[in-house]
Each structure stands twice: as structure tokens, then as C-alpha cells.
Amino acid sequence: MPTLTAPRPDREDFERAALEHLDGLYGLALKLTRSGPDAEDLVQDTMVRALRFFERFEAGTNLRAWLFTVLTNTFYNRIRKERQDRALASESTAGEHYDRFMSAATMAGRDPDPGLLDTVSSRQLRDALEALPEDFRLAVLLCDVHGFSYKEMAEVLGCPIGTVMSRLYRGRQRLQQALHSLGVELGLVPAPTPSAAETTEPLAPPTDLEAFRRTPLRRAGRSER
Amino acid sequence: MSCSESERFLDAFLDGELDEAARAPLEAHLQRCAPCRAQAAFGQRLRQRVREAAACDPAPERLRQQVRALVAQGGKTSVAARPAGRQWWGIALAAAAGLAIVVLPRVRPATDTGAAAMAAMAEQSVQWHRSRAPLDVQGASTESIRSFFSDKVPFAVRLPRFHAPQAQLEGARLSSLGGQQAAYLSYRIGGDHVSVFVLDPSVIAALSGQDPTGAGRVQVRWRGVRGYNFVLYAHGNAGYVVTSEMDRTRLVRLIGE
Structure with a gap:
């Protein structure tokens, strides 16, 4: 009996997709590993895994997002292993300390200075980007560089959309803070005064997109007329 | 809509x-x-700059060919085709996470794979330098540095004794390199x-891909990694990695033989 579902992708489809998205995958790998040979190695490993699991791949699914998912998981598997080997303090703990430190020290730089963004070099911005913890870096890269939607990112990162938004928010906050520190160093913006730092509360990252999508409509109807 | 609501969902917008x-x-x-508009403009410009950066x-092309070959072989890896540098994988990551940790190889790498470790060291020192992170010991007192460590x-x-009269020691800091203290x-030199x-001197041997024989004798080795120059040598019971953006000849001359 003939089926009406899309034909299962075969090896040729895989090769076509893999080669089509190779630049993007390599670009992300390069930003994650920060080394050409390691990036090539990561992409190769990704392809090996993707080929192994390709049989389970369901026709009609987003092949590009799936390849990025495999790359992301391969990357996380590696760093997890590295960290177990080294018995490092967990990244999230380090991140929280950093957030607390940063929010106290430099949140005074929350007022955006558009001139600053045009003053820093791409190299400086790239350094700041590469200094982000990988959870945040990955979110920012997937969104801003690879143009994935929140929903696709949730799939790639294997987490809820709220978590995606929170990582994006925190990643960008840190970038902004890093740029601000750089601006202070370059003498472009004044250093935060202690009193300003004390009184500035860090913002809570937004996490509930659905709730937002529902609320403004009603609010708009009530209060803006 | 209030400013706080606007700010909350500006990213999604x-x-x-x-x-x-x-x-x-x-x-x-x-x-x-206007303030929220400025925030939005900044956010938009930040995204654009990130994309550019x-x-x-x-x-x-090599990778492209490897992927083709991989598909043709049905996903079986050829170990020989892998680039070197695997053992050094965690280094860049640790540095990227802002942790002052460099992974040192548990096994001595068979090939010349110290590059990533040194690049991470360079990046770490650039980052520390740029962020003006406070040093554990400030100033040029040899005695206070020695007693601190x-x-x-x-x-x-x-x-190190640099062949430069203007060499100025700014201070020192304890660094954790792969669980080992370093x-x-x-320094600031002109x-x-x-x-x-x-x-630890064994690290120098691993980084330069050489056997640690001839220890005790000062052997200066140069390596260039990602635009930074490195000079490695062992002296006494310690190993030294000197890195700077200054050119190779100047840096090597600085250390001397």
C-alpha cells in the first residue's frame, strides 16, 4: 500500500545538506573551540554521529537545525568529559559568581552608549564574545549569526524557550558589560561610581514569551485608548 | 505599555x-x-556588530573533502585524517569560560600540538592585561614575589633576566594551569x-614537543602561535613560557641564550 508521507532522506540528501551547511557548522565550531584544527575535528565528529543517527532522522524535520543539534551535543559531550577529567567547579556556579560580581561592579553601564558600539573593533567584540561562557555564547551565536528562531534554538539546545531567552539575555548583558568595561578603559565612558553600582539592581531575564504574547494585547486595549 | 515591560521583551522584538x-x-x-528607543537602537546595533564580528x-576545502569521504564510507572514521590537537581540546574552552585554567596533557602529545595551549596562555594574559584584573603581588620587589609563591x-x-634595561615588572599572579599552580x-618593556x-619544567617539554632530556641546560625555543610569539625554556627546576606581541627577533634577543 503506498504511503503519503515524504520519502525518507537518503545518504545523498544527507551529503547535500551536510555540504550545504558546512560553512555554518564550521563557523560555529570555530567560535566554540576557538581553534581551526579543533573546529575541523568537532565538525568531523559531528558528521560521524549524524551519519550514525541519520537512520532515525524523521523525514520532514528541519535538517539544518538537526545538524546544529548534533554539533552542539557533540561539543557539550566533549567539554563535559574534559570537565569530569579535571573535576572543575561547575560552569553554572562560576557563571553565577561572575554575574553577581558584574552586576555589582558594572551594571551602572546599563544605559546603552551607541557610540561605544561603533568605537570598539570587531576584534575586541570577538574577544568579548569568545570570553562568554559557552551556554551564553552558543545562544548568541545561534540567534545573531545563524539566524535560528527561539523555537529552533530550543530544539538545538534541548531546553525550553524560556531558557533560550534567559541565556540570550544574559549573554547580551555580559557583552554589553564587557563593552562598557572596555569603554571605561579606553576613557570613552566614565567609570561607575560606587553609589551608582550599589543602587543598580540587575534585571531579571525574561523567560515567559507566551505570557507576554498574550498580555500586551489586552493591555493595549485597556490602557492605550 | 510601561518601560519595564518594553525592556522585558525588547529582545524578543x-x-x-x-x-x-x-x-x-x-x-x-x-x-x-526616547530612552527605550535608544535601548532598542543599541540592541539592534549590537546584534549587527556581533554578526559582523x-x-x-x-x-x-580539506574538511569538505573529508565529509564527502565520510559519507562515501558510510560514517567510518579514518583516524589518520584527523587534525592534530585533540589532547588540547579543553584549553580554549576553559579560557573561553573565563577560567584561568589551561589543560596540560596527561600524556605527552606525540605530535606538535602545544599550539592551542600557548594560544590560550596568550589569550589569558591579553585578557588579564586588558581587563586590568588586579595582580596578587603588585610592583617589582623580587623578594615579595618569591615569598608569595x-x-x-x-x-x-x-x-627572568631580560636583556633590556627598561624592563619593568608590574607584578605577579597565581595562575592555575590544568590543576597545577603556575x-x-x-612585564612592561618599552x-x-x-x-x-x-x-613545572615537564610542561615545557610537552609544549615544545621535545624530550625533556638536557634539563638543567638552558635551551631557548621559539614558537609562533596565532600572531603571538612564544619563547620557551627551562631554567633551574622551573619552566618558562614568555609571550608577547613584539616581534620574534626582539623577543628572542630579550631572553638571550
Whole structure:
């Protein structure tokens, strides 16, 4: 009996997709590993895994997002292993300390200075980007560089959309803070005064997109007329 | 809509995640509110700059061929085709996470794979330097540096003697390299910043891909990694990695033989 579902992708489809998205995958790998040979190695490993699991791949699914998912998981598997080997303090703990430190020290730089963004070099911005913890870096890269939607990112990162938004928010906050520190160093913006730092509360990252999508409509109807 | 609501969902707006109905009140608010508008402009420009900054070269042709071969073989790896550098994987990651940790190889790498470790050291020192992170020991007192490290590292930290009268020691800091403690010394020499990592001598052998024979004798080796120059040598019971952006000849001459 003939089926009406899309034909299962075969090896040729895989090769076509893999080669089509190779630049993007390599670009992300390069930003994650920060080394050409390691990036090539990561992409190769990704392809090996993707080929192994390709049989389970369901026709009609987003092949590009799936390849990025495999790359992301391969990357996380590696760093997890590295960290177990080294018995490092967990990244999230380090991140929280950093957030607390940063929010106290430099949140005074929350007022955006558009001139600053045009003053820093791409190299400086790239350094700041590469200094982000990988959870945040990955979110920012997937969104801003690879143009994935929140929903696709949730799939790639294997987490809820709220978590995606929170990582994006925190990643960008840190970038902004890093740029601000750089601006202070370059003498472009004044250093935060202690009193300003004390009184500035860090913002809570937004996490509930659905709730937002529902609320403004009603609010708009009530209060803006 | 209030400013705090606008701020809360500005990211979703700029990332194109809001549908028409949700966008309208936010756009109306941005029309009216200059600070929020400035915030939005900044966010938009930040995304644009990130995109530009993260732009990179396409995947190398070699990788493209490897993927083709891999598909043809049905996913079986050929170990020989892998690039070197695997053992050093965690290094860049640790540095990227902002942790002052460099992974040292448990097994001595068979090939010349110290590059990533040294690049991470260079990046770490650049980052420390740029962020003006406070040093554990400030100033140029040899004695205070020696006594600071005496109970922290298992080797005597002797300060390198540079062939430059204007060399100025800014201070030192304890650095954790792959679970081993190392001393980081920060110098300024004629406008250039020079970083010195003092570490276990076995590390030098691993980094330069050489057998640690001939220890005790000062052997200076140069390596260039990602635009930074490195000079490696062992002296006494410690190993030294000196790195700077200054040119090779100057740096090597600085250390001497």
C-alpha cells in the first residue's frame, strides 16, 4: 500500500545538506573551540554521529537545525568529559559568581552608549564574545549569526524557550558589560561610581514569551485608548 | 505599555519573535519613549556588530573533502585524517569560560600540538592585561614575589633576566594551569606587554614537543602561535613560557641564550 508521507532522506540528501551547511557548522565550531584544527575535528565528529543517527532522522524535520543539534551535543559531550577529567567547579556556579560580581561592579553601564558600539573593533567584540561562557555564547551565536528562531534554538539546545531567552539575555548583558568595561578603559565612558553600582539592581531575564504574547494585547486595549 | 515591560521583551522584538499583534503596543511605546528607543537602537546595533564580528572564513576545502569521504564510507572514521590537537581540546574552552585554567596533557602529545595551549596562555594574559584584573603581588620587589609563591608552587620562582634595561615588572599572579599552580609575571618593556608563565619544567617539554632530556641546560625555543610569539625554556627546576606581541627577533634577543 503506498504511503503519503515524504520519502525518507537518503545518504545523498544527507551529503547535500551536510555540504550545504558546512560553512555554518564550521563557523560555529570555530567560535566554540576557538581553534581551526579543533573546529575541523568537532565538525568531523559531528558528521560521524549524524551519519550514525541519520537512520532515525524523521523525514520532514528541519535538517539544518538537526545538524546544529548534533554539533552542539557533540561539543557539550566533549567539554563535559574534559570537565569530569579535571573535576572543575561547575560552569553554572562560576557563571553565577561572575554575574553577581558584574552586576555589582558594572551594571551602572546599563544605559546603552551607541557610540561605544561603533568605537570598539570587531576584534575586541570577538574577544568579548569568545570570553562568554559557552551556554551564553552558543545562544548568541545561534540567534545573531545563524539566524535560528527561539523555537529552533530550543530544539538545538534541548531546553525550553524560556531558557533560550534567559541565556540570550544574559549573554547580551555580559557583552554589553564587557563593552562598557572596555569603554571605561579606553576613557570613552566614565567609570561607575560606587553609589551608582550599589543602587543598580540587575534585571531579571525574561523567560515567559507566551505570557507576554498574550498580555500586551489586552493591555493595549485597556490602557492605550 | 510601561518601560519595564518594553525592556522585558525588547529582545524578543528585536529577534523577530513577536507577531504583529504583540509588536504593535511595543512599537507604539518605542515611538513615544526616547530612552527605550535608544535601548532598542543599541540592541539592534549590537546584534549587527556581533554578526559582523563573528563572520569567518568558509570551511576549508580539506574538511569538505573529508565529509564527502565520510559519507562515501558510510560514517567510518579514518583516524589518520584527523587534525592534530585533540589532547588540547579543553584549553580554549576553559579560557573561553573565563577560567584561568589551561589543560596540560596527561600524556605527552606525540605530535606538535602545544599550539592551542600557548594560544590560550596568550589569550589569558591579553585578557588579564586588558581587563586590568588586579595582580596578587603588585610592583617589582623580587623578594615579595618569591615569598608569595614560596608556599604556592612546587618550584622556585626566579625572575627572568631580560636583556633590556627598561624592563619593568608590574607584578605577579597565581595562575592555575590544568590543576597545577603556575606563576604569572607581568612585564612592561618599552611600550610592549610581556607575560611570563613560570611552570613545572615537564610542561615545557610537552609544549615544545621535545624530550625533556638536557634539563638543567638552558635551551631557548621559539614558537609562533596565532600572531603571538612564544619563547620557551627551562631554567633551574622551573619552566618558562614568555609571550608577547613584539616581534620574534626582539623577543628572542630579550631572553638571550
